[in-house]
Amino acid sequence: MTDNSSTQGPATESAWTMLFGAWLLSCVAVLGALFLSEVMNIPPCSLCWYQRIFMFPLAILLPLGLFPFDRRIVRYTLPLALVGWLIGAFHVLLIHGVIPESLKPCTQGVPCTEIQIQWFGFVTIPLLSLLSFTIIVALLFAAHLRIKK
Amino acid sequence: MNRKTLFIGSAVLLLAAFVIGAIYYQGQLSKQAEELAARNQTRLVRLYSPTFGNPQAKVHIVEFLDPACGTCAQFYPEVKRIMAENPDRIRLTIRHVPFHNGSEPVVRVLEASRLQDKYLETLRALLGSQSTWVVNHVAQFDRIWGPLQGLGLDLDKLRIDMNAPEIAQHIEQDLADASALAVTATPEFFVNGRPMPSFGLRQLEGLVKDALEASY
Numbered sequence: 001m002t003d004n005s006s007t008q009g010p011a012t013e014s015a016w017t018m019l020f021g022a023w024l025l026s027c028v029a030v031l032g033a034l035f036l037s038e039v040m041n042i043p044p045c046s047l048c049w050y051q052r053i054f055m056f057p058l059a060i061l062l063p064l065g066l067f068p069f070d071r072r073i074v075r076y077t078l079p080l081a082l083v084g085w086l087i088g089a090f091h092v093l094l095i096h097g098v099i100p101e102s103l104k105p106c107t108q109g110v111p112c113t114e115i116q117i118q119w120f121g122f123v124t125i126p127l128l129s130l131l132s133f134t135i136i137v138a139l140l141f142a143a144h145l146r147i148k149k
Numbered sequence: 150m151n152r153k154t155l156f157i158g159s160a161v162l163l164l165a166a167f168v169i170g171a172i173y174y175q176g177q178l179s180k181q182a183e184e185l186a187a188r189n190q191t192r193l194v195r196l197y198s199p200t201f202g203n204p205q206a207k208v209h210i211v212e213f214l215d216p217a218c219g220t221c222a223q224f225y226p227e228v229k230r231i232m233a234e235n236p237d238r239i240r241l242t243i244r245h246v247p248f249h250n251g252s253e254p255v256v257r258v259l260e261a262s263r264l265q266d267k268y269l270e271t272l273r274a275l276l277g278s279q280s281t282w283v284v285n286h287v288a289q290f291d292r293i294w295g296p297l298q299g300l301g302l303d304l305d306k307l308r309i310d311m312n313a314p315e316i317a318q319h320i321e322q323d324l325a326d327a328s329a330l331a332v333t334a335t336p337e338f339f340v341n342g343r344p345m346p347s348f349g350l351r352q353l354e355g356l357v358k359d360a361l362e363a364s365y
Contacts, residue, residue: 016152024159031167039171066156 015146016069022077022139023062029132030059036125042116047091051129054084058136074144081136088130095126179346185331186344192326193339194242197319199268202232202240207364208357211242213327213337216259217249217288221336222276227350231357238365239357243272244323246335251288254311256320258293261310262302270300 033052036042044052058077065073093099095115115124186193193211194200212228214221232239245260247253255275262271275282278296282289297304310316330339338345340356341364 020152020156024163027160027163031163035167035170035174039174063156067153 011146011149012069012071015071015143016066018139018143018146019062019066019073022081022136022143023059023066025132025136025139026055026058026062029055029129032128036117042125047087047094048125048129050087051084051091051126051133054080054087055129055132071147074140074147078137078140078144081133081140085130085133085137088126088133091126092124092130095124175347179344182331182344186339186342189326189329190342192329193342195319195322195326197315198242198244198323199263200240200242201269203237204240206238206240208235208239208360209242209341210239210357211244211339213244213246213323213330213332213335215246215248215252215335216255216272216275217247217252217279217283217286218335219279219283222279224336224350224353225273225276227353231354235357235361238361244326245320246323246327246332247320248335249283249286249288251290253320254290255282255288255293257311257316258297258307260316260319261307261313264310265302265306267300267302271297271302274300 033044033048033055037044057080061077061080062073064070065077090099117123117125194209210228210232212224228241232241245256247256259268259271259275262268274296275293278293281296282292294304297307327337330337330344334348338353338356340353341360343356343360345352345356
């Protein structure tokens with residue numbers, strides 16, 4: 001039973017569903033990011049671009065691991081999601097002033113500390129990004145545990 | 150449910166939501182722009198604004214233009230073409246919005262050229278030679294004089310006239326009107342008071358066609 005395209009068993013069944021959920025969320029994040037920049041014309045700052053670099057491939061890579069089911073997909077996508085999560089966390093800390101201004105890596109173009117959208121008083125674009133990366137990392141990690149079983 | 154159906158169905162749903170959302174948002178934006186323009190009709194044209202074409206023409210294009218803007222240079226021949234295709238039915242007013250760095254003195258030169266009745270010639274020469282005096286989106290004032298040779302302009306007079314206080318006031322007023330009409334990028338066109346639904350030559354041609362059909 002080393003065939004990695006096996007789709008039998010409840011463990012792989014739920015792992016598939018988790019990977020599918022991660023893909024769904026990455027697509028919402030990609031389309032949301034494109035909506036903000038291309039439709040609403042909100043220019044992405046440089047940290048946003050780095051987060052995009054780690055989010056966009058997930059929407060392409062995850063389906064490749066779904067059809068046929070490939071348990072190694074976690075190995076290829078989890079590192080991307082983890083790096084994206086780190087950048088997202090850095091960005092959120094930056095806009096909340098936890099990391100001082102002098103550490104700000106972007107000096108040209110749109111400042112990363114500028115809050116361009118705030119829903120319900122606390123939901124900002126970097127927060128949505130961090131939330132997406134957090135859930136994707138959790139789903140990928142849970143899928144990894146199921147597959148190992 | 151079949152996994153492939155679930156996957157393809159989700160992808161199609163997400164894309165459809167994106168497209169519908171984008172169309173809806175664009176529609177809201179253009180409605181807002183139209184209402185804003187309707188509320189600020191008096192700000193579209195000022196008495197001093199340079200206007201060309203048949204004064205009795207029923208279709209009136211107002212263009213907010215920056216002589217240092219590349220897209221304005223590309224649109225200029227198209228606007229001339231649209232006017233030539235409908236002789237005596239379209240007039241054109243130009244408002245100056247020097248959004249580019251260094252572009253303000255160039256606009257003052259343009260305004261000063263009107264005193265010598267050489268505005269269109271000066272505008273054409275500046276737009277045609279734009280790549281020689283705009284470097285990395287910054288207008289280089291020293292470099293505009295070469296292209297202005299041979300137009301029959303008295304350049305010494307131009308250098309004095311461009312500092313007239315009225316010209317500074319005109320630019321200030323143009324910028325204030327642009328701000329009130331939410332003109333943030335150039336070129337921006339209004340045809341009989343209506344803004345473009347979204348940016349593009351096709352949209353401008355559509356507005357002109359609508360206005361021509363409504364007026365003639």
